[in-house]
Amino acid sequence: MIKRCVGTLSLLLLLVGCRFNNQERGEHKERIVSLSKQYNEIIYALGAEKDLVAVDLSSTYPPQIKSLPTVGYHRALSAEGIVSVKPTLVLHDNNVGPEHVMRQLEQLKIPLKVFDTKGTDIQSTKALMTEMGRYFHKEAAADSLNHKLDQDMDKAAQRAGTYSSKPKVVVIHFGQAMNIYLTMTRASTAGTMITWAGGEIPIKSERGMVQLSPEIIASADPDVILLTDFGYDRLGSTDQVRTLPGVDSTRAAKSGRIFRVEEHDLVYIGPRTGENVLKLQDLIHAVKIAG
Amino acid sequence: MPSKSLGSPYAGILPVLAIAVFVVAAFSIRFGAVAISFSDMISALRTGSSAPGMLNLTERIFLEIRLPRALACLFVGASLAMGGVLMQALFRNPIVEPGLVGTSSGAAFGASLYFVLGSVLKFHAGQWTLPIAACLGGALATACVFLVSETTQANRESTTALLLTGIAVNALFLSGVGFFSYIARDPQARSITFWNLGTLSGANWRAVIILGIVTVLGLGIGLRYARHLNSLMMGEEEALYLGVDVKRLKLTITALNVMLVAVATSFTGIIAFVGLIVPHLLRLMRGSDNRFLLIGGALMGALLLTLSDLAARLLLRPAELPIGIVTAAVGAPVFMGLLRNRRYRF
Amino acid sequence: MLCARELSWTVGSKTLVERVTANFEPGRLSLIIGPNGAGKSSLIRLLSKQQKANAGTVLYDSVDLGAIHHRELAKIRAVLSQNIEIAFPLRVWEVVMMGRYPHFAGRPAAADERACQEVMRFFDVESMADRDYLTLSGGEKQRVHFARVLAQIWFPLPGKSRYLFLDEPLTFLDIYYQFEFMEKLQDLLKPRDLVVVGVVHDLNLAARFADQIVLLHAGKVLAQGSKDEVLTRENIKAAFRLEPKLLRGDDNSIHLIFG
Numbered sequence: 001m002i003k004r005c006v007g008t009l010s011l012l013l014l015l016v017g018c019r020f021n022n023q024e025r026g027e028h029k030e031r032i033v034s035l036s037k038q039y040n041e042i043i044y045a046l047g048a049e050k051d052l053v054a055v056d057l058s059s060t061y062p063p064q065i066k067s068l069p070t071v072g073y074h075r076a077l078s079a080e081g082i083v084s085v086k087p088t089l090v091l092h093d094n095n096v097g098p099e100h101v102m103r104q105l106e107q108l109k110i111p112l113k114v115f116d117t118k119g120t121d122i123q124s125t126k127a128l129m130t131e132m133g134r135y136f137h138k139e140a141a142a143d144s145l146n147h148k149l150d151q152d153m154d155k156a157a158q159r160a161g162t163y164s165s166k167p168k169v170v171v172i173h174f175g176q177a178m179n180i181y182l183t184m185t186r187a188s189t190a191g192t193m194i195t196w197a198g199g200e201i202p203i204k205s206e207r208g209m210v211q212l213s214p215e216i217i218a219s220a221d222p223d224v225i226l227l228t229d230f231g232y233d234r235l236g237s238t239d240q241v242r243t244l245p246g247v248d249s250t251r252a253a254k255s256g257r258i259f260r261v262e263e264h265d266l267v268y269i270g271p272r273t274g275e276n277v278l279k280l281q282d283l284i285h286a287v288k289i290a291g
Numbered sequence: 292m293p294s295k296s297l298g299s300p301y302a303g304i305l306p307v308l309a310i311a312v313f314v315v316a317a318f319s320i321r322f323g324a325v326a327i328s329f330s331d332m333i334s335a336l337r338t339g340s341s342a343p344g345m346l347n348l349t350e351r352i353f354l355e356i357r358l359p360r361a362l363a364c365l366f367v368g369a370s371l372a373m374g375g376v377l378m379q380a381l382f383r384n385p386i387v388e389p390g391l392v393g394t395s396s397g398a399a400f401g402a403s404l405y406f407v408l409g410s411v412l413k414f415h416a417g418q419w420t421l422p423i424a425a426c427l428g429g430a431l432a433t434a435c436v437f438l439v440s441e442t443t444q445a446n447r448e449s450t451t452a453l454l455l456t457g458i459a460v461n462a463l464f465l466s467g468v469g470f471f472s473y474i475a476r477d478p479q480a481r482s483i484t485f486w487n488l489g490t491l492s493g494a495n496w497r498a499v500i501i502l503g504i505v506t507v508l509g510l511g512i513g514l515r516y517a518r519h520l521n522s523l524m525m526g527e528e529e530a531l532y533l534g535v536d537v538k539r540l541k542l543t544i545t546a547l548n549v550m551l552v553a554v555a556t557s558f559t560g561i562i563a564f565v566g567l568i569v570p571h572l573l574r575l576m577r578g579s580d581n582r583f584l585l586i587g588g589a590l591m592g593a594l595l596l597t598l599s600d601l602a603a604r605l606l607l608r609p610a611e612l613p614i615g616i617v618t619a620a621v622g623a624p625v626f627m628g629l630l631r632n633r634r635y636r637f
Numbered sequence: 638m639l640c641a642r643e644l645s646w647t648v649g650s651k652t653l654v655e656r657v658t659a660n661f662e663p664g665r666l667s668l669i670i671g672p673n674g675a676g677k678s679s680l681i682r683l684l685s686k687q688q689k690a691n692a693g694t695v696l697y698d699s700v701d702l703g704a705i706h707h708r709e710l711a712k713i714r715a716v717l718s719q720n721i722e723i724a725f726p727l728r729v730w731e732v733v734m735m736g737r738y739p740h741f742a743g744r745p746a747a748a749d750e751r752a753c754q755e756v757m758r759f760f761d762v763e764s765m766a767d768r769d770y771l772t773l774s775g776g777e778k779q780r781v782h783f784a785r786v787l788a789q790i791w792f793p794l795p796g797k798s799r800y801l802f803l804d805e806p807l808t809f810l811d812i813y814y815q816f817e818f819m820e821k822l823q824d825l826l827k828p829r830d831l832v833v834v835g836v837v838h839d840l841n842l843a844a845r846f847a848d849q850i851v852l853l854h855a856g857k858v859l860a861q862g863s864k865d866e867v868l869t870r871e872n873i874k875a876a877f878r879l880e881p882k883l884l885r886g887d888d889n890s891i892h893l894i895f896g
Binding site: 535 | 685687707708709710711712714715716718721722723724725726727728731732735736738739789
Binding site: 057070072075077079080083084097099100101104207211 | 323324325326348351352356357421473476481482485486492493604608609611613
């Protein structure tokens with residue numbers, strides 16, 4: 001029990017960095033609090049961030065978003081905390097908690113908004129960006145984002161056709177507290193992106209993430225192992241990654257193809273997804289690195 | 292010396308605690324993420340009673356969020372501390388927590404069930420579904436503990452049987468929680484984790500009323516049995532010789548504990564250590580008379596939780612720390628100090 | 638008077654007490670002796686209603702023990718157990734006051750406080766009244782429990798007897814306090830309305846102080862009566878498997894010497 005608390009606390013503190021007690025800058029007409037990392041990336045990409053006054057803890061892209069004050073983890077919010085930044089609008093994607101906080105905000109007549117479109121794949125994300133473009137009066141920007149996404153995805157599709165092999169890729173995500181390593185499955189957003197990149201995640205499950213076990217890694221025997229930033233940074237280096245149970249025997253470990261990736265590039269579809277798929281392609285199809 | 296009545300060496304500290312509670316409660320309603328001044332509060336109360344439609348945002352926050360939360364802190368802290376006093380008296384052991392008879396793990400089980408399978412089971416009572424699920428879970432687990440321990444052959448010291456059964460049932464229900472965490476989708480799993488760390492942010496007036504009734508009832512009934520719990524300190528046999536119906540006492544006290552802890556936990560999630568450290572601190576300060584421990588416990592529990600909640604709300608504002616982390620951060624060192632204290636024998 | 642008629646207690650296949658019949662009169666010190674496993678503690682449990690017998694009756698002043706409510710019983714009957722472990726710090730006077738619990742509901746009355754004062758003085762623990770019980774020596778703790786147990790039945794009841802059971806009360810006491818306790822018991826017995834039934838191991842103490850001795854062996858009464866009747870070489874040998882030398886003093890006292 002104690003360990004769980006301390007672990008979660010360290011997790012929170014690590015995630016936080018120095019994002020608490022950030023002061024606000026400048027005057028705002030509208031004061032928007034946005035609690036979705038997907039929305040936030042799109043808002044910045046559209047150039048509509050001037051009215052954003054606070055975000056949730058897990059919104060980490062683009063880097064300048066980290067200078068905004070945060071109202072906490074999106075599943076552990078508090079009504080008073082949100083109200084204290086004096087929002088005129090709270091944006092969220094129905095992935096917020098605890099439940100009573102939304103109710104309290106409604107009771108206090110704070111305007112809440114969820115965009116109609118759910119951006120779960122390329123088409124719907126483009127529609128979401130169009131909807132958000134209209135909302136923020138940045139239609140032109142939205143169009144160009146969609147166009148770029150299409151272009152990048154086309155390029156990726158082309159390149160995918162040229163690859164001779166389909167490498168097996170395992171994506172390890174350092175999950176909750178206490179050394180619980182989670183791996184993303186084929187059904188996750190990362191899995192879809194890897195498929196677009198011409199690879200495949202050999203781990204199948206209905207859920208987006210499953211708990212890692214040495215057998216899963218060893219039997220999957222991936223060609224490439226990707227670690228999200230948090231887990232990689234915690235371990236420190238590729239050699240440290242090799243010390244995870246089951247990893248050492250894999251082809252990926254032997255050929256040194258263990259790479260670090262940013263979590264926020266893989267967990268939702270956004271304007272840079274096409275770009276990220278291209279980057280993934282480079283990563284997973286790269287020529288073997290000696291040693 | 293013996294002309295002192297049983298209350299008097301303890302009498303001095305209770306008023307001090309009461310005043311401290313009042314002061315800290317005042318801090319608790321005054322400070323938070325949103326700035327609310329005392330004049331705001333007064334206007335809120337005035338407008339709220341005469342023209343509730345005319346309240347501004349700050350006043351509404353005070354009346355609908357800040358004030359019920361402060362009161363909930365008092366009641367929940369008092370309930371958890373009293374649960375601790377009762378269980379430590381029942382088991383004659385100062386490292387016992389109210390969760391030992393399964394109440395906390397049962398409540399966690401009920402809550403996890405709701406988080407993960409709630410939509411499947413089609414049971415809806417609106418915002419009350421989670422508290423009801425947690426309460427039922429807590430009561431179920433404790434009932435299990437009692438039923439199983441009653442069927443064992445233990446003759447003397449059947450409290451040991453209760454303790455051991457409690458450990459087994461706890462393990463069972465916690466593995467259930469683990470299972471739900473495992474099969475949960477990611478957001479649900481996170482809900483479970485954060486519920487297990489506790490939060491006072493869900494306090495509303497309905498909750499406050501229920502918590503208030505439960506706390507007062509718990510204190511009243513507990514005080515009636517305080518003397519019997521004192522006799523129990525010497526052992527079940529001695530209590531019997533002093534005319535105590537030990538079996539009935541165990542049942543009543545455990546039921547009382549379930550009522551106090553399950554109801555509180557169902558509104559706030561699991562908050563650890565309050566039930567453990569408050570009785571210990573009071574014993575160190577004055578002594579072990581259960582009447583004193585119950586009243587002092589209610590006051591000190593209220594004090595401790597309100598302070599913890601203040602810290603949880605202010606340290607990282609506008610974000611909030613789960614309160615279970617604060618109470619654990621304070622409780623763990625106290626717990627370790629308690630273990631090293633050789634005055635107690637376990 | 639305390640009457641036991643054909644008391645039996647069996648647990649599983651083991652018979653702990655078998656058809657014990659005995660009378661214990663107020664104003665007399667009755668001591669139960671016997672080897673280990675003879676059923677002495679079990680008998681005390683049956684007589685004090687800590688345990689229900691399988692067969693037989695116990696009468697307190699002609700009233701069946703089973704008919705007396707446990708709360709009423711606590712006002713007239715007190716038991717000193719062998720081993721009392723208290724895990725929490727308590728003041729000595731708090732422990733003694735617990736003996737008065739059967740007599741008051743909310744706060745102790747003046748009579749209760751007076752009882753505590755007198756009994757603590759009687760057992761010479763008044764000077765430690767404010768001390769933490771856990772810091773006392775074994776003997777001091779024992780005396781505190783004497784005080785508590787006697788406090789329970791301190792005041793005489795008109796027309797009724799009071800009952801005191803002592804299960805090996807002398808364990809932690811040095812020889813001075815052993816004798817002192819026995820003498821104090823005799824003091825308490827003077828008003829003739831107190832029934833005292835105790836279990837002791839020391840046969841010489843029994844010989845010295847008991848008005849009535851019950852010798853148990855394998856759950857049955859081997860002999861009962863005065864010291865002359867019970868403490869014979871044959872009886873002792875039968876019960877304890879050791880033959881003693883019996884010395885008679887000028888004052889008709891009996892001294893047993895073993896070895």
